[in-house]
Amino acid sequence: MRFHQRPMGRPSTVGILAGSFNPPTVAHSELAEAAKLHLDTILLVVPSVLPHKQYFGATLAERLELLAAAGIASGCGIATTKKGLFIDIARECRAHYGAGVQLSFICGRDAAERVLGWDYGRPDAVREMLGEFELLVAARGGEFRPPAEFRDRIHSLTLRGDWDEVSSTEVRKRIALGEPWEHLVPEKIVDRVRKIYS
Numbered sequence: 001m002r003f004h005q006r007p008m009g010r011p012s013t014v015g016i017l018a019g020s021f022n023p024p025t026v027a028h029s030e031l032a033e034a035a036k037l038h039l040d041t042i043l044l045v046v047p048s049v050l051p052h053k054q055y056f057g058a059t060l061a062e063r064l065e066l067l068a069a070a071g072i073a074s075g076c077g078i079a080t081t082k083k084g085l086f087i088d089i090a091r092e093c094r095a096h097y098g099a100g101v102q103l104s105f106i107c108g109r110d111a112a113e114r115v116l117g118w119d120y121g122r123p124d125a126v127r128e129m130l131g132e133f134e135l136l137v138a139a140r141g142g143e144f145r146p147p148a149e150f151r152d153r154i155h156s157l158t159l160r161g162d163w164d165e166v167s168s169t170e171v172r173k174r175i176a177l178g179e180p181w182e183h184l185v186p187e188k189i190v191d192r193v194r195k196i197y198s
């Protein structure tokens with residue numbers, strides 16, 4: 001893991017918001033802000049590879065630049081990793097922050113369902129993962145109802161407002177179609193997003 005912006009202090013709880021941020025959106029900002037109410041620090045992690053999708057559009061360097069400029073939850077850290085799975089990212093974070101830190105991944109319902117439903121090749125993989133980190137899950141297209149066996153490791157994250165229709169994919173689609181998109185990204189990066197994606 002490589003840090004591009006390091007959060008200050010020695011946190012005992014760290015929230016990890018991992019994603020392609022292609023581009024960063026106001027929903028990313030809202031997730032980070034909501035998580036700050038529960039955790040000491042938030043780390044925005046950009047994997048160079050993702051197990052469930054391919055990158056296109058902005059380069060990694062451009063996405064890091066957009067993240068830094070967007071002002072998402074000021075005080076957050078920004079890091080990149082060559083890993084794509086939550087368990088691998090968690091282990092890199094634990095190696096950096098220490099064995100005693102509590103790690104929580106911040107995500108929407110859709111991502112939580114992917115994490116719990118992914119075929120990891122062995123039946124105990126999800127239990128092992130949730131032994132190393134917790135999930136903070138925001139409603140996205142409906143509330144997430146965790147399996148009973150994991151209710152102590154998966155918690156709801158309440159957001160202000162409805163962000164179901166906000167996504168990086170929607171921003172790119174609207175730009176391609178010439179539809180309004182500016183309200184979907186932080187105001188500070190509108191001009192840069194226009195230049196990169198138009």
